[in-house]
Amino acid sequence: xxxxALLGQEFRSLAGLPIVNVPGCAPNGxxxxxxxxxxxxxxxxxxxxxxxxxxxxxxLYSEPTALRTVRRAETEPALGQSQHASCPVPExxxxxxxxxxxRVGGGCNGCTRPDFPDGPLSIxxxx
Amino acid sequence: xxxENLPIAFDETGKARLEEAGSFAVAPPAANGAGPSTNxxxxxxxxxPVTRVAGALAFHTRLDDERGVVTExxxxxxxxxxxxxxLKGRNPLDAIDISxxxxxxxxxxxxxxxAMALEMTSGVAPPPLAIAARNLAASAEFxxxxxxxxxxxxxxxxxxxxxxxxxxxxxxxxxRTAAARGAVHGLQAIADIMKGLNPLxxxxxxxxxxxxxxxxEIVSLILGxxxxxxxxxxxxxxxxxxxxxxxxxxxxxxxxxDYVKRVVAIWEDLVEFFYEASPRYREVGxxxxxxxxxxxxxxxxxxxxxxxxxxxxxxxRLSTPGAVVDGELRTVSLNQVDLGIEEFVDxxxxxxxxxGSFLPASAPDGSPLSPYHPWNKETVPRPESRxxxxxxxxxxxxxxxxxxxxxxxxxxxxxxxxxxxxxTEFVRxxxxxxxxLIPAGHLPETIIEWRVPEVANALERNRARAVQVAxxxxxxxxxxxxxxxxxxxxxTAMSAPFEVGDGVGVGFWEGGxxxxxxHCKVEDGRLxxxxxxxxxxxxxxxxxxxxxxGPYEEAVMNTPLLEETHRSxxxxxxxxxxxxxxxxxxxxxxxxMHSGAGTLVRDATTCACGQE
Ligand code: SF4
Numbered sequence: 205x206x207x208x209a210l211l212g213q214e215f216r217s218l219a220g221l222p223i224v225n226v227p228g229c230a231p232n233g234x235x236x237x238x239x240x241x242x243x244x245x246x247x248x249x250x251x252x253x254x255x256x257x258x259x260x261x262x263x264l265y266s267e268p269t270a271l272r273t274v275r276r277a278e279t280e281p282a283l284g285q286s287q288h289a290s291c292p293v294p295e296x297x298x299x300x301x302x303x304x305x306x307r308v309g310g311g312c313n314g315c316t317r318p319d320f321p322d323g324p325l326s327i328x329x330x331x
Numbered sequence: 332x333x334x335e336n337l338p339i340a341f342d343e344t345g346k347a348r349l350e351e352a353g354s355f356a357v358a359p360p361a362a363n364g365a366g367p368s369t370n371x372x373x374x375x376x377x378x379x380p381v382t383r384v385a386g387a388l389a390f391h392t393r394l395d396d397e398r399g400v401v402t403e404x405x406x407x408x409x410x411x412x413x414x415x416x417x418l419k420g421r422n423p424l425d426a427i428d429i430s431x432x433x434x435x436x437x438x439x440x441x442x443x444x445x446a447m448a449l450e451m452t453s454g455v456a457p458p459p460l461a462i463a464a465r466n467l468a469a470s471a472e473f474x475x476x477x478x479x480x481x482x483x484x485x486x487x488x489x490x491x492x493x494x495x496x497x498x499x500x501x502x503x504x505x506x507r508t509a510a511a512r513g514a515v516h517g518l519q520a521i522a523d524i525m526k527g528l529n530p531l532x533x534x535x536x537x538x539x540x541x542x543x544x545x546x547x548e549i550v551s552l553i554l555g556x557x558x559x560x561x562x563x564x565x566x567x568x569x570x571x572x573x574x575x576x577x578x579x580x581x582x583x584x585x586x587x588x589d590y591v592k593r594v595v596a597i598w599e600d601l602v603e604f605f606y607e608a609s610p611r612y613r614e615v616g617x618x619x620x621x622x623x624x625x626x627x628x629x630x631x632x633x634x635x636x637x638x639x640x641x642x643x644x645x646x647x648r649l650s651t652p653g654a655v656v657d658g659e660l661r662t663v664s665l666n667q668v669d670l671g672i673e674e675f676v677d678x679x680x681x682x683x684x685x686x687g688s689f690l691p692a693s694a695p696d697g698s699p700l701s702p703y704h705p706w707n708k709e710t711v712p713r714p715e716s717r718x719x720x721x722x723x724x725x726x727x728x729x730x731x732x733x734x735x736x737x738x739x740x741x742x743x744x745x746x747x748x749x750x751x752x753x754x755t756e757f758v759r760x761x762x763x764x765x766x767x768l769i770p771a772g773h774l775p776e777t778i779i780e781w782r783v784p785e786v787a788n789a790l791e792r793n794r795a796r797a798v799q800v801a802x803x804x805x806x807x808x809x810x811x812x813x814x815x816x817x818x819x820x821x822x823t824a825m826s827a828p829f830e831v832g833d834g835v836g837v838g839f840w841e842g843g844x845x846x847x848x849x850h851c852k853v854e855d856g857r858l859x860x861x862x863x864x865x866x867x868x869x870x871x872x873x874x875x876x877x878x879x880x881g882p883y884e885e886a887v888m889n890t891p892l893l894e895e896t897h898r899s900x901x902x903x904x905x906x907x908x909x910x911x912x913x914x915x916x917x918x919x920x921x922x923x924m925h926s927g928a929g930t931l932v933r934d935a936t937t938c939a940c941g942q943e
Contacts, residue, residue: 229559230435293556301543302579303551309571310554310561313428321429 208259219247225259228291229315234299235264235292260319264292264318291316333654333662334555334671336733339699345642347670347698355691355701357675357876369724373402376904378911388871388916391719392887399892404884405719406871408726411680411835418861423449423831423853424565426861430849431559435861436479437842438472438550438558441849441863444838448849449565450636450829451836458824459631460817461568466628466649467580467810468553468560469840473803474587475546475797476843477740480915481598482528482539485793487584488909489601490528497894501608507603512596515774521604524597535597540591545583549807552580561602566636567826568712577815584808588772591750595779598797602790612893616789619657622742623731625668625839625846626652628806629812636879638695638837641665645839646752647808652839653746654731661732664752665839670694671731672848674864678873679727682711693921695840697836705850705862706835724873728881735875737882738845738866739915740799741792745783753791757805767801770808782786789913796915802861831856844915870914886910 206225208215208223215223226239239261246253256266267290294312297304314320333341338353375722378390393403414433418426426445426777433441444467450456457465466818484714487493495502505522516525527535547557553570554560561627570576581889607610628649635644645665654671662668676683684707685691691702700706717723730736744765746752751761761768771778781798784791814907817823831853838849872881890910896902 276769298551298556302548303553303555303557305555307560308552308555308562308576310556310563310569312561314940315559 206259221247221253222255223259224255224261225265227260227265227316227318227320228293229320232291232293234296234300235261239264265290332807333664333667334473334655334732337671337673337701338664339670341667345664345666347666347694347696349699351509352454353699355703357703362430370827372397376902376907378904378907383942385780390883390887390911392598394725394892396892401890401892403719404880404887405715405723406726406873406881408724408871411712411714412726413710413712414863415861416712418858421858423452423851423856423858426849426858427563427565428559430861430863434842437476437578437844438547439468439554439560439563440472440561440840440842440847442560442733443469443849444840444849445851446563446565447636447838447840448851449831449853450834451638451833451838452851452853453565453829453832454636454834454837455566455827455829456634456636457567458822458827459570460814460822461566461825462629462631462634462824463810463814463817464553464568464570467807467814468550469548469883470807470810471549471580471830473843474591474800474807475543475550477803478539478542478546479802480843481594481793481796481800482536485531485909485912486528486533486536486539488905489525489528490530490533490913491522491525492529493903493905494525496901497903498898499895501605501895504608505604508607511603512600515596516600518597521600524601527597530689538590538641542587542817543598545705549580549583552576553671556785559630564826564829566829570825572814572818572823572825572929574815574818577811577818580807581810584804584811585772588769589774589802592769592774592777592779594800595791595797598794602794605790609893611893612790613786613788615890615893615906616792616886616913617786617889618737618788618882619737620655620745620787621657621731621734622655622745622787622884623668623736623738623846624650624652624654624742624746625665625841625848626650626743626746627839627841628810631817638666639758641669641839642667649753649755649758649809650743650802650841651747651750651752653750654736655742655745655749656732656734660746660749663746663752666694666696666698668731669839669848671705672698672705672864673701673730673733674705674708674862675703675728675730675875677728677876678722679724680713681727684711684890693834705848705864706837706860707844707851708850708862709860710862726868726870726871726873726881728872728875729869730875733875733877735869735872735879735882735885736846737787737870739792739796739843739870740840741784741795742804742845743841744795744798748781748783754852755809757803757809758894765798765802767798767799767803767805789890789909792913792915845869849886867916871916883911883916886914 207223226236245251254262256262294306295305338350340350373393373395376392389407391405427442430441430445508521527533555562626648630647631646633644640665652665654661685702691707747760748765749756753760757768765781779801833853836853848864850862870882891907894905
C-alpha cells in the first residue's frame with residue numbers, strides 16, 4: 205500500500221524521513237494538514253515522529269473506529285454495522301468538524317483501509 | 332428542425348422516428364482543406380497541463396509569429412481511464428462509488444449521476460425532500476467549484492503577476508482605469524483587482540480559498556464527505572436531514588450573500604476592461620455558439636426518473652436543458668438532447684464498435700438511437716503511437732447532431748435565458764436574459780442581470796461563471812427553503828424502497844464545468860454496459876470523422892496572439908492558455924510549457940503562474 209510499495213519500506217528522504225502515509229480517498233484535508241504539521245514539528249526536533257507500522261500518524265489512523273450504524277434506510281435492509289476502518293472522520297467530521305461519512309448518516313466504504321479499493325468496496329454493494 | 336444531421340424526425344407530439352431511408356452511416360471525411368501552413372515560419376508550441384477530469388491533457392499547437400495566429404491545434408488526452416471497463420460486470424450499486432473517482436474536483440456529481448441512472452433503470456425516484464437536498468448539495472458544490480476556478484485556476488491569468496509580464500501596456504492602463512463597480516467590490520482601480528488575483532498572496536485569491544471552504548462545508552454536511560460522497564443512494568440520500576442540519580447550512584449561505592455580489596462585480600469590471608483595452612480580446616477563445624446542457628436541479632414535484640417523461644421533468648429543472656447550434660436554440664427537450672448525442676473514435680485510441688453484426692438498440696421510449704449513441708457504445712481501447720493526422724487522444728469525440736458542443740455555465744445560462752422556463756422567487760429567465768435576486772447583507776438586495784453575449788469567448792465564459800456563482804447560491808437558498816417546507820409538512824422521508832432492476836437508464840446531471848451523462852445497461856443484476864461522457868470529453872475532444880476540431884481546438888485556432896512579448900523568448904502563450912482555461916478544464920497544479928525545440932522554458936503552476 206501507498207508509496208512504500210513503489211519506493212520500498214526502507215526508503216528514507218534526504219532529511220531522513222520515512223514514508224508518511226495519510227490514507228483515504230481522498231485523504232481528509234484536516235487530518236492531512238495535522239499530519240503535515242506533525243512532520244514539521246518532528247523535523248524541528250520538537251516531538252518524536254509518531255507513526256504506526258504502516259507509516260500512518262498513529263493518533264489519527266491506528267485506532268479501530270467505532271463506526272455508528274449506517275443509516276441508509278429501506279434501501280439496504282440487510283445492513284447494520286459498517287465495515288471497520290481506522291479513521292478520524294467518524295469522530296471529527298470531514299471539514300472544520302462538520303459533515304463526515306457515517307457521522308451524517310452515510311456509509312463508510314473503508315477508503316482508509318490498506319486494501320482499498322481492492323477489498324470489499326462498498327457496504328451497499330458487498331458481495 | 333431539432334436534429335438536422337441525424338436521420339431522426341419528430342411528429343407533432345414530439346415522438347421520434349427514423350426518417351424514411353434514413354441512415355446513421357458516417358460519410359467519408361471531407362478532404363482536409365489547405366492543411367497547416369508549412370512555409371517554415373511557423374513553430375511548434377506545446378502545452379502540457381494535467382487535468383483530473385479526463386486524465387492528463389496536453390495541447391499541441393503550431394504558431395505563425397509573423398501573423399500572430401495559431402495555425403494548428405490538437406488537444407491530446409494522454410491517459411486512458413477505463414472506468415467503463417472497471418464497471419462492466421459489477422454490481423450496479425458500485426457505480427455510485429466507483430464512478431465518483433473519475434474526478435477529484437467535481438464532488439458528488441458522478442455519484443449523483445450514477446444514482447439517477449439506476450433510478451431510471453429501476454423506475455424509482457427519491458422522495459421530494461431527498462430531491463431538494465440533492466439540489467442543495469449540488470448548488471453549494473457549484474459555489475465552491477466556480478470560485479475555485481475563477482480565482483485559483485483562471486484568475487492568475489489575469490493577475491498583476493501575469494499581465495505585467497505578458498502585456499505591460501495593459502498593466503499601465505489598469506493602473507489608470509477606475510473600476511466601475513468599486514462601490515460593490517471595494518477596489519478602486521482595475522490594477523487593484525489584478526493585484527488581488529495574484530496567486531497565493533492576492534487578497535481575492537485568499538478570500539476565494541475561504542469561500543470554497545464554506546461551499547465544501549455545506550456539501551460535507553449533506554453528502555458526508557468531499558469530493559467522494561458517502562450518502563448518495565439511488566432513490567434517496569442517506570443523511571438525517573433535520574432543521575438543525577439545515578440551520579448549519581443556512582448560516583453558511585447567509586455568510587456568502589455579499590461575497591457572490593462582489594464576485595460578479597469583479598469579473599464584470601475585468602471583462603469590460605479587456606474589451607475596452609482592445610476589441611481583439613473578443614477573439615480570444617472565440618468559437619461558434621454551439622452549446623449543450625442537460626440542465627440540473629430537479630423539481631421535487633416533477634422528477635419521476637422516467638425516460639418517457641424526461642421532456643416534462645427536464646423543462647421543470649431550475650437550469651433548463653437544451654441545445655444551441657450557431658447561436659440558435661434547437662431544443663429544450665431532455666429526450667432530444669439525449670437522442671442527438673454520439674461518440675466518435677476516428678481520431679482516438681479506440682476501436683470502432685459498430686462493425687460486423689452490430690444492431691443498434693432504441694431508447695426506452697422507442698426512439699431510434701444512433702449506433703454511436705452511448706447506450707450502443709462499447710469501449711474498446713486500442714493503444715497506438717500518436718499521430719496528429721490519425722489518432723492522437725484518449726478522449727473520444729462526442730458530438731450533438733454531429734456538431735462539436737461546449738458546455739458549462741455559459742451553456743447553462745444561455746439555454747435558460749433564451750428558453751425562459753425558469754421563474755422562481757430568486758431566478759427569472761426570458762428574452763435572452765437572467766435576473767438573479769440576492770438578498771441584502773451588508774450590501775443591499777441586488778438583482779444580478781446577465782444577458783446572452785454576442786460571442787462565446789474566453790472572457791464571456793468567465794463572466795458567465797461568475798454570474799453562475801450567484802445563480803448557484805440563489806438555488807441553494809431556494810432549495811433550502813423548500814426542504815424546510817417539506818420538513819414542516821411532515822414529508823420527512825429521505826429514501827424510497829429500491830431494488831436493482833434490469834433495463835437501461837441514464838443520469839442527466841451537470842458538473843461545474845458542464846454536461847455529464849451516465850448511460851447504463853443492467854442485465855441479470857449486473858452492469859452489462861456503463862458509459863460516462865464528461866464535460867471535458869466533450870470539450871477536449873479531438874477531431875471528428877468530418878475533420879471538425881473539438882471545442883478547445885476550435886477556440887485556440889481562433890485566438891489571436893495578443894501577448895506583447897510574443898516574438899521574444901519570453902513567450903508565455905497566455906492568450907492560448909486563457910482560451911483553454913476559460914472552459915475550466917479542471918487543471919490541477921502543474922502546467923509545463925515547452926518551446927519549439929521541446930526545451931522547458933518555464934514551469935508554471937496554476938497556483939503561481941508568473942511567479943517563478
Ligand atoms: S469513515 Fe470510512 S469512508 Fe469515511 S473517510 Fe473514513 S474510511 Fe473513508
